[in-house]
Amino acid sequence: QNCKWATKSNLEHDQADILPNFSFPHQWLEGNLPAGSRCIVCHKTCGSVKRLQDYRCLWCKGTVHTDCRDIAEPICSLGSLVTSTLPPSAVKQSDEIIYNMWEPYKLSGYNPVLAFVNSKSGENKGVRFVRRLKYWLNPLQVFDLAICGPEIGLQLFQRLDKFRILIFGGDGSIGWVLSTVDMLHLHSKCMIGVVPLGTGNDLARVLGWGSQCGDE
Numbered sequence: 001q002n003c004k005w006a007t008k009s010n011l012e013h014d015q016a017d018i019l020p021n022f023s024f025p026h027q028w029l030e031g032n033l034p035a036g037s038r039c040i041v042c043h044k045t046c047g048s049v050k051r052l053q054d055y056r057c058l059w060c061k062g063t064v065h066t067d068c069r070d071i072a073e074p075i076c077s078l079g080s081l082v083t084s085t086l087p088p089s090a091v092k093q094s095d096e097i098i099y100n101m102w103e104p105y106k107l108s109g110y111n112p113v114l115a116f117v118n119s120k121s122g123e124n125k126g127v128r129f130v131r132r133l134k135y136w137l138n139p140l141q142v143f144d145l146a147i148c149g150p151e152i153g154l155q156l157f158q159r160l161d162k163f164r165i166l167i168f169g170g171d172g173s174i175g176w177v178l179s180t181v182d183m184l185h186l187h188s189k190c191m192i193g194v195v196p197l198g199t200g201n202d203l204a205r206v207l208g209w210g211s212q213c214g215d216e
Contacts, residue, residue, distance in 0.1 A: 004058050004139050007088040021109065022090040026062070026076045028055040033063050041068035059085070084164070086112040086138040104140075104160060111164060113137060114157050114190075116177050118145040118169035121197035129168045129195070145169060150177045154184055164191050170198015 007027050031052030039046045039054075040062045046054040047063065056063045060079035064072050078085050090105045104112075115133050119126040126146075133142045143153040157163050167177050174194055181187065196204035 004088070004134070007058065008091065011089060022087040022105070022107070023075050024087065024089040025074050026057040026072070027059055028064075028069065029058055030055055032056070037063040039063060039065045039068050041065070041072050059088070081136055083109070083111050084113045084137065086110070086141050088138060091140065104156065107160060111162055112157075112160070113141060113164045113166055114153055115142045115166045115168065116145055116150050116153065116173065117142065118173040118197065120146045121169045121173065125197055126168055129197075145173050145176065150180045151184075154180055154186060158184060158186055158189070160189070162189055164193070166193050166195065168195045168197050170196070171200055171203050172198070174203050 004027075007024075010027065011024055031047075031054070033047030033054055033056050035047075035049075036045070037047045037054075037056070038044065041064055044065070046065045048054070054063060054065050055069055057076055060076045062072075062077075062079070078087065086104055086107075087110070090107055090110075092105065115137065117126050117130050117133065119130055126144075130142060130144055140156070143150065165177065165181070167174050178192070181190065181192070194204045194207070
């Protein structure tokens with residue numbers, strides 16, 4: 001139950017109050033705080049490398065002492081990536097597009113990122129990007145092109161007024177996503193960026209996005 005995939009069911013089980021802007025309570029996970037974490041209440045150092053101690057919110061990454069948790073601001077802000085993140089409270093289960101799949105509500109004030117990563121590109125750099133993106137964003141926003149094509153993700157996001165697409169891959173991956181965007185007539189709804197992970201990366205180089213992605 002302590003993962004992002006379980007947030008929606010946790011909110012429903014706890015009958016948590018969801019605000020009109022889809023804000024929701026913090027989803028606290030005990031222990032494993034990053035080094036140098038500071039409590040959002042008292043601003044003192046928290047966490048421990050010796051044992052599970054204190055808490056970290058799965059979504060905003062805020063950290064708090066065990067004793068301070070009850071007096072912390074209860075609503076999660078989604079952190080620095082608030083406008084890029086699809087709130088877990090803003091999705092519903094639906095069979096309209098794909099059987100037993102999640103579907104986002106219409107959102108205002110959000111411009112979420114839809115990430116397509118070819119995990120086989122860039123000497124396994126793609127695998128690391130999949131993990132990082134799922135850590136920082138809603139896992140529903142991240143699709144591995146080595147497992148499924150871009151059509152599912154684009155169909156799920158097509159009901160949003162606007163969104164951004166980020167493609168991690170080479171020329172083949174970029175062309176695949178662009179052709180699907182064209183097929184679904186989504187040009188007016190999305191902006192597209194590229195992180196070059198392929199061998200040639202001709203398109204990224206011509207458009208000034210760089211010829212390759214560094215290790216950082």
